[in-house]
Amino acid sequence: MTDKHFGVLGIGVGPANLSLAAQLYPYRDLPSVFLDRKETFGWHDGQQIPGTSLQVSMVKDLVSLADPTSQFSFLNYLHDQGRIYHFVNAQFDAVPRQEFRNYLEWASRHMKNIVFGEDVRSVDFDGVFHVRTDERVLTADNIAVGIGRKPWIPPAGQGRHTPSQFHVGEFVDKAVGLGGKRVVVVGGGQSGAEAFLDLISREGAELPSRVSWFSRRRNFLPIDDSPFTNDFYMPCYSEYFYGLERETRERINQDNLLSSDGISESTLRAIYQRTYHHRFIARSPGLIRLYPNREITGVTEAGPAWELTVVNKDRPAEPQHVQTDVIIWSTGFHTGPLELLAPLADRLEHDGAEYRVDQDYAVRWDGPGDRNIFIQNGTSAQRGLADKNLSLLAWRSQRIVDRLRGVQREQQLSSFVAWADDASEPDELRRSV
Ligand SMILES: Cc1cc2nc3c(=O)[nH]c(=O)nc-3n(C[C@H](O)[C@H](O)[C@H](O)COP(=O)(O)OP(=O)(O)OC[C@H]3O[C@@H](n4cnc5c(N)ncnc54)[C@H](O)[C@@H]3O)c2cc1C
Structure with missing residues (x-):
């Protein structure tokens, strides 16, 4: 492949960047490429133990909660494979993890701009981002880091x-x-x-x-999977959480750990x-x-x-x-330092151990406002526990796509719960953006 310039370059092809790729797919005027160091697609393959299941609803796929009409939904995967009736009749209590993995792989195969077997080594900037891989240097206006946790x-x-x-x-x-x-x-x-x-x-x-x-x-x-607890995994709660003091955010994540872990x-x-x-x-x-x-x-x-x-x-x-x-x-995963951003380290703002992101998940930095480094699954201290699971994946990608396109789509109605104090008007009547 010859070296090229892209509107968006995604680093890592797990569910997070796959969701972004799927939601960018209709916008051909925004050329993008997504690179993963693995030779072929995998999703926590070392833990694909027979009998394991997804811990969230199957609707929390790459796209459905943000765009149920997308061709990259889990339901469309089942339909495309000719097994939608069988899936319904099987009456799974939860989606088998292996089947969800196969869905993700199917989605990755349907996008031509996904490249496996290419390891991103570093990112630098001189008006555009220079992304050095083990094979070449590519340039891009925006970067989306979705390299998961270690x-x-x-x-x-x-x-x-x-x-x-x-x-x-x-x-x-x-x-x-x-x-x-x-x-x-x-x-x-x-x-x-x-x-x-x-x-x-x-x-x-x-x-x-x-x-x-x-x-x-x-x-x-x-796990606490009850209705009001699941309201922590709605966009409006993530927005509320984002506005709180760091100490409060840390305490909330600690208090609610069992809702996720x-x-x-x-x-x-x-x-x-x-x-x-x-x-x-x-x-x-x-x-x-x-x-x-x-x-x-x-x-x-x-x-x-x-x-x-x-x-x-x-x-x-x-x-x-x-x-x-x-x-x-079996002691978990953590977000390590993003070594590949080391050449830019002095230019990026921090929030504790994380890079500080704005409301659209772009790192705050001293570079131009139209050149962004988006961070996926690396901001749970700023965005809440939902950041590291599948619940807000589709919504987070939609936020990034909207930012890149300079639009703001209508959001879903707020939670029944009044998280903030300013609940003077019934917020179920507001479809705030
Ligand atoms: C076993 C397991 C089961 C889970 N089940 C659920 C569940 O049921 N429900 C739920 O909500 N959440 C679940 N999670 C949590 C979360 O949804 C997953 O961890 C999810 O995979 C996170 O997606 P991601 O894209 O951020 O990261 P990952 O899936 O880890 O993907 C990151 C990708 O980046 C690539 N990469 C890393 N560094 C580079 C580099 N320098 N250059 C190129 N590529 C790179 C990696 O090869 C990898 O493919 C589970 C987690 C685990 C471990």
């Missing part, structure tokens, strides 16, 4: 990446051949729960001899039932160990095995020691 392991496990100690993001490839071994899963969110359920569901020679599950949370706690009830039920089976029916009472409210403060080598130092948070002065053959860190 696996995170707590200090006790850092630097010990071996076949017997790994992040859950590599589960599919690495959690093999564990029959007869002692396995520890650390982390009480959905990923930890899925890994634990998979391990205790293995049959015969594939079944580990012991599977222990540790969580810092008080118990193995469910809790475990699906169906997963909890399956774990409980499997535990019942092993304890009372299969009579293998030693297999499963459940340890909430525990912190792993250290990991040392113990011959070919590992020894964990475990602190019960109710008895911090009496640490325990647990030996295991394998440790699976």
